[in-house]
Amino acid sequence: SRLANQIAAGEVVERPASVLKELLENALDAGARQITVDVEQGGIKLVKVRDDGGGIGPDDLPLALSRHATSKIQSQEDLEAIGTLGFRGEALAAISSVSRLTLASNDGDQPQGWQVTVEGRDMAPSVAPAAHPRGTTVTMRDLFFNTPARRRFLRTEKTEFNHLEEVFRRVALSEFQTGFRLTHNQKVIHQLPAGDDATLRAARVARLCGRAFMEQALEVDIEHGGLRLHGWMGLPTFSRAQADLQYFYVNGRVIRDKVVSHAVRQAYSDVLYHGRHPAYVLFFEVDPALVDVNVHPTKHEVRFREQRQVHDFLFRTLHRAIAEVRP
Ligand code: ADP
Ligand code: MG
Numbered sequence: 001s002r003l004a005n006q007i008a009a010g011e012v013v014e015r016p017a018s019v020l021k022e023l024l025e026n027a028l029d030a031g032a033r034q035i036t037v038d039v040e041q042g043g044i045k046l047v048k049v050r051d052d053g054g055g056i057g058p059d060d061l062p063l064a065l066s067r068h069a070t071s072k073i074q075s076q077e078d079l080e081a082i083g084t085l086g087f088r089g090e091a092l093a094a095i096s097s098v099s100r101l102t103l104a105s106n107d108g109d110q111p112q113g114w115q116v117t118v119e120g121r122d123m124a125p126s127v128a129p130a131a132h133p134r135g136t137t138v139t140m141r142d143l144f145f146n147t148p149a150r151r152r153f154l155r156t157e158k159t160e161f162n163h164l165e166e167v168f169r170r171v172a173l174s175e176f177q178t179g180f181r182l183t184h185n186q187k188v189i190h191q192l193p194a195g196d197d198a199t200l201r202a203a204r205v206a207r208l209c210g211r212a213f214m215e216q217a218l219e220v221d222i223e224h225g226g227l228r229l230h231g232w233m234g235l236p237t238f239s240r241a242q243a244d245l246q247y248f249y250v251n252g253r254v255i256r257d258k259v260v261s262h263a264v265r266q267a268y269s270d271v272l273y274h275g276r277h278p279a280y281v282l283f284f285e286v287d288p289a290l291v292d293v294n295v296h297p298t299k300h301e302v303r304f305r306e307q308r309q310v311h312d313f314l315f316r317t318l319h320r321a322i323a324e325v326r327p
Pocket of ligand 1: 022
């Protein structure tokens with residue numbers, strides 16, 4: 001129902017950035033190789049995400065907007081081996097209950113596509129033909145237009161855009177095989193070509209995290225006992241007053257985890273002074289069977305089966321790298 005959707009929306013949809021996060025995860029789930037994001041007024045007026053992924057057929061379009069209809073979790077095994085990013089089956093329903101949402105898609109079976117539009121109402125959406133190449137475009141307008149109390153919690157356009165760009169950055173760092181583009185009020189903010197080779201990876205990180213970070217960062221790539229850590233760690237001299245440049249990915253999913261942050265803090269502890277935070281962009285690869293990702297669907301938490309092993313591997317790898325370059 002509309003109410004249930006709005007309650008769910010309270011959990012999922014806090015601001016334009018949370019909408020973008022869900023739409024980007026869906027696009028990646030669909031196997032997109034190119035994702036274009038257009039935003040207006042910090043995302044309050046418009047968040048539009050276009051992808052070239054697998055698309056949605058006309059019969060499934062209305063279902064995609066109904067709550068829980070699509071949850072990919074069907075069994076305990078699914079829970080344990082979640083490969084795709086979305087698994088709650090309610091983001092689009094929640095977003096559509098608090099905005100004007102159009103979903104246009106083409107699953108590639110027919111030359112033309114189809115679209116559905118809903119405007120925060122509890123009505124069966126009708127499906128109409130639409131010109132659309134293979135892939136999906138989700139257009140969200142006027143966030144919280146029907147929930148003014150929530151709308152008042154939104155901050156300035158600039159602040160909302162900063163949150164949104166942060167989401168874009170986190171996601172764009174998670175999938176180098178996919179090209180990304182972000183515009184704000186028709187101005188191109190980021191244009192990131194697809195490609196997983198070293199040059200393109202480094203260029204993307206530099207673009208998203210700044211040249212200053214990359215120029216001083218140490219590149220690491222260590223594999224041991226089925227665990228691999230690669231990416232860039234900022235040197236102590238580049239430590240920050242805020243923990244605003246800390247990206248840690250486990251099998252492509254950005255996470256916050258006590259074991260990880262403890263290992264990182266310990267590795268840097270000899271060289272960081274109080275109140276400073278190390279900067280890093282790190283990718284950790286581990287057998288998916290050894291990580292639970294369903295601890296909390298929105299908070300990016302994980303639980304490692306072998307916490308000790310993970311902690312020690314991270315600590316040793318980072319500590320060794322720092323020890324080699326410390327003044
Ligand atoms: P979830 O991602 O948790 O399944 P969502 O509400 O985010 O739930 O999406 C509902 C469903 O709509 C997805 O499971 C998927 O089948 C479909 N869908 C949403 N976005 C896309 C997209 N960009 N491309 C293809 N299918 C999509
Ligand atoms: Mg989703």
